[in-house]
Amino acid sequence: MIKQEILDAFNFRHACKSFNAEKKISDEDFQFIMETARLSPSTFGSEPWHFLVVQDMEKRKALSGSFWGGDGKWQTASHLVFILARKEKDMTSGSKYLDHILKDVHGIPEEAVQQMTVFLKKFQEEDYKLTSREGAMTDWSVRQTYIPLANMMTSAALIGIDSCPMEGFNREDMDNILSSEFGFDKDEFTLACVAAFGYREKEPHAKSRQKMEDIVTYI
Amino acid sequence: MIKQEILDAFNFRHACKSFNAEKKISDEDFQFIMETARLSPSTFGSEPWHFLVVQDMEKRKALSGSFWGGDGKWQTASHLVFILARKEKDMTSGSKYLDHILKDVHGIPEEAVQQMTVFLKKFQEEDYKLTSREGAMTDWSVRQTYIPLANMMTSAALIGIDSCPMEGFNREDMDNILSSEFGFDKDEFTLACVAAFGYREKEPHAKSRQKMEDIVTYI
Numbered sequence: 062m063i064k065q066e067i068l069d070a071f072n073f074r075h076a077c078k079s080f081n082a083e084k085k086i087s088d089e090d091f092q093f094i095m096e097t098a099r100l101s102p103s104t105f106g107s108e109p110w111h112f113l114v115v116q117d118m119e120k121r122k123a124l125s126g127s128f129w130g131g132d133g134k135w136q137t138a139s140h141l142v143f144i145l146a147r148k149e150k151d152m153t154s155g156s157k158y159l160d161h162i163l164k165d166v167h168g169i170p171e172e173a174v175q176q177m178t179v180f181l182k183k184f185q186e187e188d189y190k191l192t193s194r195e196g197a198m199t200d201w202s203v204r205q206t207y208i209p210l211a212n213m214m215t216s217a218a219l220i221g222i223d224s225c226p227m228e229g230f231n232r233e234d235m236d237n238i239l240s241s242e243f244g245f246d247k248d249e250f251t252l253a254c255v256a257a258f259g260y261r262e263k264e265p266h267a268k269s270r271q272k273m274e275d276i277v278t279y280i
Numbered sequence: 281m282i283k284q285e286i287l288d289a290f291n292f293r294h295a296c297k298s299f300n301a302e303k304k305i306s307d308e309d310f311q312f313i314m315e316t317a318r319l320s321p322s323t324f325g326s327e328p329w330h331f332l333v334v335q336d337m338e339k340r341k342a343l344s345g346s347f348w349g350g351d352g353k354w355q356t357a358s359h360l361v362f363i364l365a366r367k368e369k370d371m372t373s374g375s376k377y378l379d380h381i382l383k384d385v386h387g388i389p390e391e392a393v394q395q396m397t398v399f400l401k402k403f404q405e406e407d408y409k410l411t412s413r414e415g416a417m418t419d420w421s422v423r424q425t426y427i428p429l430a431n432m433m434t435s436a437a438l439i440g441i442d443s444c445p446m447e448g449f450n451r452e453d454m455d456n457i458l459s460s461e462f463g464f465d466k467d468e469f470t471l472a473c474v475a476a477f478g479y480r481e482k483e484p485h486a487k488s489r490q491k492m493e494d495i496v497t498y499i
Contacts, residue, residue, distance in 0.1 A: 111496075277330075
C-alpha cells in the first residue's frame with residue numbers, strides 16, 4: 062500500500078467534535094470498521110472486550126448523561142460504540158471465559174489448556190503481578206481495549222470516516238447503567254472507553270504534535 | 281482506500297514469534313511506522329509516551345533479560361521499540377510537562393492554559409478519579425500507549441512488515457534498568473509495553489477469533 066496514502070489518513074483523523082447528523086455510515090463500512098476491531102490482537106489472544114453499539118437515541122441519552130465530553134456527540138454520531146472490558150471474573154487464569162476462548166475459539170486440546178492455565182497463573186501472579194491489588198487485572202484488560210479502539214479509528218480514517226474517542230466518565234455510574242439498563246454483569250464487564258463514528262461537520266484545526274526527535278531515542 | 285486491502289493487512293498481522301534476522305526494515309519504512317505513532321491520539325493531546333528504539337545488541341540483551349516472552353525476539357527483530365509511559369509527575373494537571381505540551385506544542389495562550397489546567401484538575405480528581413489511589417494516573421497513561429502500539433502494528437502490516445507486541449515483564453525491574461542504563465527518570469517514566477518489528481521467518485497458524493455476533497451487541 063502507498064505510505065503517503067496511509068499517512069494522509071493519520072492526518073485526516075482527529076477527535077471530531079461534532080458530526081453531520083444527516084450523514085450515516087453505511088452498514089458495509091461499519092461492518093468493515095468492526096472487523097478491524099475483531100481482528101485486533103490482545104494479551105494471550107483473550108479478546109477481553111465487548112462492543113455495545115447504541116443506535117437507539119433514548120438509550121444513547123441514558124448512557125451519555127454521566128460521561129464527560131459526550132456533549133452533542135451522542136446526538137450527532139452515526140454510530141456510537143461503548144467498548145467494555147472484561148474483569149477479574151473472566152480474566153483470571155482458569156476462568157470459565159478463558160477456558161472457552163482457549164478451547165472453543167483457539168481449538169487448543171484439553172491437556173494443553175491445562176498447561177497454559179498453570180503458565181498463565183504464574184504470569185498473572187508472579188511476573189505481571191495482576192493479583193497484587195484489586196483492580197489490577199481489570200486495568201490490564203482495559204488497556205487491551207485501546208488496541209481495537211485505535212484500530213477502529215485508523216481503519217475508519219483510511220476510508221474517510223471520522224471518529225472521536227472518549228474516556229472521561231465516572232466508571233461506577235456507567236457500570237451501574239450498563240447493568241441495570243442493558244443487563245451486563247458488573248462482575249464481568251466495565252466500561253473502558255467510548256468511540257463515536259460519523260462524518261465531520263466542519264474542518265478541524267491543524268494537527269499539532271511533538272517533534273519526532275522529542276519522542277524517540279535511538280540506541 | 282480499498283477495504284479488502286486493509287482487511288488483508290489485519291489478517292496478515294500476527295504476533296510474530298521469530299523474525300528473519302538477515303532482513304532489516306529500511307529507514308524509510310521504519311520512519312513511516314514511527315510517524316503513525318507520532319500522529320496517534322491521546323487523552324487531552326498529552327502524548328504521554330516516549331519510544332526507545334534499541335538497536336545495540338548488548339543493550340537489547342540487558343533489557344530483555346527480565347521480560348517474559350522476549351525469547352529470541354530481541355535477537356532477531358529488525359527494530360525493537362520500548363514504549364515508555366509518563367507517570368504522575370508529568371501527567372498531573374499543572375505539571376511542567378503538560379504546561380509545555382499545551383503552550384509549546386499546541387500553542388495555547390497562557391490564560392487559556394490556566395483555564396484548561398483547572399478543568400483538567402477537576403477531571404482528574406473528581407470525574408475520572410485518577411488521584412484516588414497511587415498509580416491510577418500512570419495506568420491512565422499506560423493505557424494511552426496502546427494506541428500508538430496498535431497503530432504501529434497496523435501501519436507496519438499495511439506495508440508488509442511483521443510485528444510482535446510484548447507486555448509480560450516485571451515493571452520494577454525494567455524501570456530500574458531503564459533508569460540505570462539509559463538515564464530515564466523513574467519518577468517520570470515507566471515501561472508500558474514493547475513492540476518488535478521485522479520480517480517473518482515462517483508462516484503463522486491461521487488466525488482464530490470469536491465470531492462477530494459474540495463480541496458485538498446492537499441496541
